[in-house]
Amino acid sequence: MTDYKTIIYEAASKVLPTIERDDVTASDAFCDYCVPCFKLAKVLRKAPAAIAAEAAEKLKIDGIEVAALNGYLNFTIARESVVKDVFTSPLGSYKPLAGKTVCIDYSSVNIAKPFHIGHLMTTVIGGALYKIYRALGANAVGINHLGDFGTQFGGLISAFRRWGNEKALEERGLDELLELYVRYNKEAENDTALAGEAREWSNKIEQGDAYAVGLFEKFKSITLEQAKAVYDRLNIEFDSYLGESFYVDKVAAAEDKLRAKNLLKISDGAEIVELSDGDDMPPALIRRSDGASLYIARDLAAAYYRRETYGFDKCMYVVASHQALHFKQLFKVLELLGEPWAKDMVHVSYGMVSVEGMALSTRHGNVLFLSDVLNAAVEKALAIIEERNPELSDKAAVAESVGVGAVVFDALYDGRVKDKNFSLADALNFDGETGPYVQYTYARCKSVLAKAGDAAGEFDYSSLTDDAAYDAVKLLSDFDEAVYNAAVKYEPSIVSRRLVKICQAFNRFYNADRIMCGGKTQNARLALTARVAETLKYGLGLVLLDAPERM
């Protein structure tokens, strides 16, 4: 794509020497780019309108119209050049992150806990960032940092021994584990012996006791089996499943580093790192007074492991915002350790998730399973297909793509900082700004292309300069930039929102201009349709959605 901003800046700076590159701002109301001349008024001792008018008079840029209006110097790029740009730049060839390695920690399921709606955001935001970074040429490493360490697994074993059995576990899998977990927590409130028993089993797991470890591994494989089935439906990939337990014996090395820098202190019997220089953060707790390592210690070990294993340029943690302090502390510790890569650590946080206005709680068995939500959406999609397109050949597969797509797109459509009140009605909405809307538009494009045959042939760039067609072209022209923006801001919604905009523009074009109108104009319109389709499919992939050819 042509870098118009630079062209404009270079030309404009000859007439207005004091301006900076960022004074050239994109605009969509009156022109493509503009330079507000208000700042210059003081320096040049002239009215902004006069400055703009004089500059417009002097400036001549090939293919770009210059005009002065209300103190702004406006630049409008010839539509043909933008059209040409789009059709001469292959989609997906923009690789600004080639050579970079980024670690992305997301989903991070807890062993023995079912995949519920609370896991959706981390999974889907991380999964989309993984695709986006890859698309931009980065070597992305997807890490599922399993929650496979802690006393709760000791509790689970004692619960299993008291109330469970192999057969039920075999047959009911995760349902059985959840039930045991809930029952354990309930009975532990009154039965104090239970906690001690749990601690004992927990220690046995750590000591490598064959029975305890075997049982725990069983729990782990049951959990992962279910999680992987969900990842499959969501188009989520990982390169590593190393969990917390993997880092337990690597904490000591991290402690050595802390000791070498004289950062490790003992306070009330616990190992801590003081962080209160300047802004007073609570200290980071490395080890409990009973010697057990804590969350941040294992994260510290994991950070070193990732740095040594992957040599990342960036390491992201897609975790809810309520853990903000934890990551702030973790990054601060690395900074105190003098690691230059401490600045490359980033907490990609997102808001709290509630369901229909209610908080979630696995512990009390108050959960909304993701698979139930997905199934409901798929069922609805199937019903709509049966009603409107009963002859469709692979209904089940299409319903799966559309239903799951609706839920995922809904989760990825809003900025991640805001709290998310998950509503089934919204997730299952197929109209308006939704995944199915984008998928529908894609199917519509493919249908037109199929009818027209493949031959697009030669066409004139000027036949796509009418408002309806050009609006779509414009959105395609800086699609790469939108994807890049999404990566830089760790914000997949930038991609999903762009897709919707492209669809809106295309659907308007579809209604305004007849595509199969014959002649060279038809070729041009088919080319636009093809490019829109290609972009939608590519973009849907970035936000984890399938693009069915028909629906």
Next chain:
RNA sequence: GCGCCCGUAGUUCAGCUGGAUAGAAUGUCAGAUUCCGAUUCUGAAGGUCGCAGGUUCGACUCCUGUCGGGCGUACCA
């Protein structure tokens, strides 16, 4: 108490490092298909951008204060 985040049409949300008339979707109402897929498109109505100051030629955007909501705040993760 202290810290972080959020507050924009009835509802859910956009609004890029401050720039021209604050935009969508949804819901409501009124329309569009003998013709490329109506999960679509067109139009109407709907706003003191929580509130009050400040900085600026210009503030939804930056600063201060304030109110409301969420989250966190040493041996859970």
